[in-house]
Amino acid sequence: MNLLGRDFLKLLDFTSEEILGLINMAAELKARKKAGVPHRFCEGKNVALIFEKTSTRTRCAFEVAAMDLGMGVTYLDPTGSQIGKKESIADTARVLASMYDGIEYRGFGQSIVEELAAYASVPVWNGLTDEFHPTQILADMLTIRERFGYLQGINLVYMGDARFNMGNSLMVGCAKLGVNFTACCPAAYFPDRRLIDTCQAIAAETGAVLRFEEDPAKAVAGADVIYTDVWVSMGEPVSVWEERIKALSPYQVNTALMNMTGKESTVFMHCLPAYHDLNTQVGKEMGERFGRDSMEVTNEVFESEKSIVFAEAENRMHTIKAVMAATLGGWEDAQA
Numbered sequence: 001m002n003l004l005g006r007d008f009l010k011l012l013d014f015t016s017e018e019i020l021g022l023i024n025m026a027a028e029l030k031a032r033k034k035a036g037v038p039h040r041f042c043e044g045k046n047v048a049l050i051f052e053k054t055s056t057r058t059r060c061a062f063e064v065a066a067m068d069l070g071m072g073v074t075y076l077d078p079t080g081s082q083i084g085k086k087e088s089i090a091d092t093a094r095v096l097a098s099m100y101d102g103i104e105y106r107g108f109g110q111s112i113v114e115e116l117a118a119y120a121s122v123p124v125w126n127g128l129t130d131e132f133h134p135t136q137i138l139a140d141m142l143t144i145r146e147r148f149g150y151l152q153g154i155n156l157v158y159m160g161d162a163r164f165n166m167g168n169s170l171m172v173g174c175a176k177l178g179v180n181f182t183a184c185c186p187a188a189y190f191p192d193r194r195l196i197d198t199c200q201a202i203a204a205e206t207g208a209v210l211r212f213e214e215d216p217a218k219a220v221a222g223a224d225v226i227y228t229d230v231w232v233s234m235g236e237p238v239s240v241w242e243e244r245i246k247a248l249s250p251y252q253v254n255t256a257l258m259n260m261t262g263k264e265s266t267v268f269m270h271c272l273p274a275y276h277d278l279n280t281q282v283g284k285e286m287g288e289r290f291g292r293d294s295m296e297v298t299n300e301v302f303e304s305e306k307s308i309v310f311a312e313a314e315n316r317m318h319t320i321k322a323v324m325a326a327t328l329g330g331w332e333d334a335q336a
Contacts, residue, residue: 041330
């Protein structure tokens with residue numbers, strides 16, 4: 001696998017073998033990290049992190065991963081860059097590429113990170129857009145494989161709004177890796193039909209089965225993994241909360257739903273942050289407004305032994321490290 005100089009914008013751009021190669025690389029880098037073995041494969045390089053949407057996990061994962069690899073890091077938050085305001089995306093890409101060896105972007109439309117990549121002469125990595133979240137899926141798949149020992153044939157059910165980055169990216173990742181994927185939500189919240197068709201064609205080659213189900217009981221029967229995400233994403237107006245709560249409350253992940261799988265081994269996953277209690281400003285405000293003590297997942301499930309969300313969160317760092325090492329050439333150099 002040679003990904004030197006490649007951008008990492010969405011999983012559709014990569015073969016199943018390349019995606020699995022990154023997961024394998026992440027597992028080896030994780031083992032080195034746990035063993036205290038230095039792996040400064042990108043010594044002397046520098047990366048820029050553009051965050052138009054702030055994040056705990058993504059920022060920490062990129063910064064720690066970059067420093068472990070021996071790189072310098074510049075973090076640009078929404079107030080620290082003129083991208084799209086006083087300076088065009090194309091101009092920003094060319095300026096940053098003249099100073100840095102790689103650029104991460106986390107923000108809004110997929111078209112923005114695609115334009116950055118088109119004009120930058122260095123690798124560009126997607127830390128999240130409205131449409132795709134590829135680094136999260138690498139972490140998810142590494143976590144599932146650690147838990148079960150394999151990926152092919154695992155049954156993953158995504159509960160909630162499947163129209164945006166997590167629903168899209170999980171469907172793509174599952175199709176690429178032979179993982180059976182079910183989106184469970186109202187039909188109006190299913191992924192885009194064109195993306196479904198693309199993924200069905202991929203699934204036909206890998207053996208994955210893609211399903212779209214409105215009935216939670218039917219969806220989760222036999223599930224190995226039940227996955228959910230927040231019902232309202234960063235940047236969406238408060239006005240959508242009422243609509244989402246009304247539409248998605250029947251799809252909350254709770255103990256009753258977990259018991260419907262018929263498997264003791266079923267695990268719960270969430271990309272975080274999660275509104276599983278009222279111990280956050282937003283969770284408290286929306287919980288009190290709508291008379292709820294939790295949103296997409298109950299605290300009972302979130303804190304249960306079936307929850308592997310924090311192992312999943314840690315794996316963001318290991319998989320992001322693999323992406324950077326592979327695309328910047330450090331990994332290939334270390335294996336030479």
